Amino acid sequence: MLCRINAYAQTERPDSSRNTFSLYQPVSTTDSTGYQTKPLRVDEVNLVSSYYLQDGNHSAVTGGIGTEHVTDLSNGINVKMIWTGPGQHKNTLDAGLGFDNHTSASQAYVNKSGASSPSGTRIYPSLDWTSENEKKGTSFGLGTYVSSEYNYKSLGADLHFSFKTPNKMGEFGAKFQGYFDQVTMIYPSELVPGNTTVTTGGVTIVTTASGRTSSLSSGSRGYKESIPTSPRNTYSGSFSYSQIINSRLQIMLLADVVTQNGYLGLPFHRVYFNTGKDTIEHLPSTRFKLPVGIRANYFLGDRIIIRTYYRYYTDDWGTHANTVNLEVPVKISPFFSIAPFYRYYDQTAAKYFAPYEGHLATDTYYTSNYEYAQFHSNFFGAGIRLSPPKGVAGWQSLHELELRYGHYQQTTGLVSDVISLSLGFK
Amino acid sequence: MSKHILKLLMILVICGGASSCVQVREYQKNKLNDAEMTLSNRKVEKNELNFQSYREAASGANAGKTGGGCGCN
Numbered sequence: 001m002l003c004r005i006n007a008y009a010q011t012e013r014p015d016s017s018r019n020t021f022s023l024y025q026p027v028s029t030t031d032s033t034g035y036q037t038k039p040l041r042v043d044e045v046n047l048v049s050s051y052y053l054q055d056g057n058h059s060a061v062t063g064g065i066g067t068e069h070v071t072d073l074s075n076g077i078n079v080k081m082i083w084t085g086p087g088q089h090k091n092t093l094d095a096g097l098g099f100d101n102h103t104s105a106s107q108a109y110v111n112k113s114g115a116s117s118p119s120g121t122r123i124y125p126s127l128d129w130t131s132e133n134e135k136k137g138t139s140f141g142l143g144t145y146v147s148s149e150y151n152y153k154s155l156g157a158d159l160h161f162s163f164k165t166p167n168k169m170g171e172f173g174a175k176f177q178g179y180f181d182q183v184t185m186i187y188p189s190e191l192v193p194g195n196t197t198v199t200t201g202g203v204t205i206v207t208t209a210s211g212r213t214s215s216l217s218s219g220s221r222g223y224k225e226s227i228p229t230s231p232r233n234t235y236s237g238s239f240s241y242s243q244i245i246n247s248r249l250q251i252m253l254l255a256d257v258v259t260q261n262g263y264l265g266l267p268f269h270r271v272y273f274n275t276g277k278d279t280i281e282h283l284p285s286t287r288f289k290l291p292v293g294i295r296a297n298y299f300l301g302d303r304i305i306i307r308t309y310y311r312y313y314t315d316d317w318g319t320h321a322n323t324v325n326l327e328v329p330v331k332i333s334p335f336f337s338i339a340p341f342y343r344y345y346d347q348t349a350a351k352y353f354a355p356y357e358g359h360l361a362t363d364t365y366y367t368s369n370y371e372y373a374q375f376h377s378n379f380f381g382a383g384i385r386l387s388p389p390k391g392v393a394g395w396q397s398l399h400e401l402e403l404r405y406g407h408y409q410q411t412t413g414l415v416s417d418v419i420s421l422s423l424g425f426k
Numbered sequence: 427m428s429k430h431i432l433k434l435l436m437i438l439v440i441c442g443g444a445s446s447c448v449q450v451r452e453y454q455k456n457k458l459n460d461a462e463m464t465l466s467n468r469k470v471e472k473n474e475l476n477f478q479s480y481r482e483a484a485s486g487a488n489a490g491k492t493g494g495g496c497g498c499n
Binding site for chain 2: 076297
């Protein structure tokens with residue numbers, strides 16, 4: 001009986017049986033080739049909110065010592081719209097908008113007196129279009145992404161495609177991404193360069209003691225103020241191959257090839273040499289990363305699913321890392337599951353890392369950011385998922401609710417807690 | 427050590443994939459089509475993955491973003 005209910009819950013039902021809210025009533029039309037087209041409609045809306053709380057004592061802003069207390073409230077919405085065009089191509093438009101609000105105790109110490117603002121916001125819209133030929137098992141799409149916060153701007157774009165093997169048991173996917181970021185050059189207060197005035201090509205640039213620059217072009221009426229920025233570019237190719245092994249097991253192989261260039265440190269991260277003198281973190285202007293991973297999901301019996309993931313990572317800054325993730329959702333009923341999870345992570349230190357007062361003044365590159373230290377971490381917790389056929393709490397449109405809590409601890413002493421809620425509407 | 431783990435995993439995947447793949451018909455895919463069986467991250471994990479990528483040197487190979495955003499704090 002349970003199996004039958006389970007099978008019913010897992011069977012894809014025709015669109016007509018869903019209670020959807022549409023931009024306008026979908027009306028199918030038939031084109032001259034006999035194909036049916038369906039107008040644009042909202043298929044799904046997802047809301048994800050998280051609260052993150054962190055503590056530690058190795059802030060990069062204060063040179064590898066000092067509080068790492070952070071809180072972050074993150075909210076995001078994704079609206080997925082679909083339509084079927086000529087030739088039976090299913091088109092999906094996914095529009096997202098995220099908004100984060102954080103407080104960071106160490107951020108206040110960009111100014112040595114602790115007077116800088118400890119809070120900030122980030123806003124990040126995204127748009128992705130995918131066209132899928134279900135008959136051929138192919139898809140093609142484009143995406144774009146923007147992220148803006150006070151000291152960091154990012155603009156990204158991607159191109160992605162996939163195709164299935166002739167027997168539909170395997171699928172290859174590729175995604176090529178480019179991110180073009182601008183790092184605002186905000187220095188620690190005691191390391192801000194003094195006032196300078198430079199005139200080049202009819203433009204006079206005055207850099208004040210606070211790091212702010214003012215420029216005046218000959219012929220213009222006023223000054224244009226700005227803080228200088230430095231570019232950081234990221235290019236990546238992401239490749240995946242998924243394979244159905246049998247009716248209970250499927251796997252996916254993943255690999256990324258990532259190259260970065262530009263300003264890869266942060267200008268307000270201090271480093272203290274063994275002489276006690278402080279300076280600004282200095283890192284190479286290029287980085288090459290190579291992560292490879294595998295996922296394997298297995299349905300054990302009728303109630304238990306075993307979700308596994310392993311990743312090996314290496315880069316040319318000398319870091320090697322392993323990540324192992326295990327999650328075991330248990331179906332209490334076909335529409336309610338509890339999923340405990342555990343993640344183990346370890347990494348070797350980057351060759352440019354040393355702790356507070358650990359660097360020599362003769363070092364070419366130096367950082368005391370514990371992101372690059374040697375450590376291992378444990379992350380564990382549990383989630384619940386509700387997806388009743390009549391909607392969560394009887395609300396037909398709310399088809400899915402997920403709530404998840406996790407506790408994270410690093411051997412550097414950093415600990416954090418994160419609680420997330422995801423609501424899916426159809 | 428990690429090289430050995432990686433090699434072992436690759437051998438297991440190749441051997442397992444080559445020897446035990448069976449044709450699964452659409453009507454046999456009810457377990458594979460379960461929402462918990464998807465070979466991707468959960469939507470509710472999105473912000474967890476963000477903070478991990480900011481606190482750890484490694485990132486990628488999880489069908490997520492590979493750049494963008496500061497994570498400065």
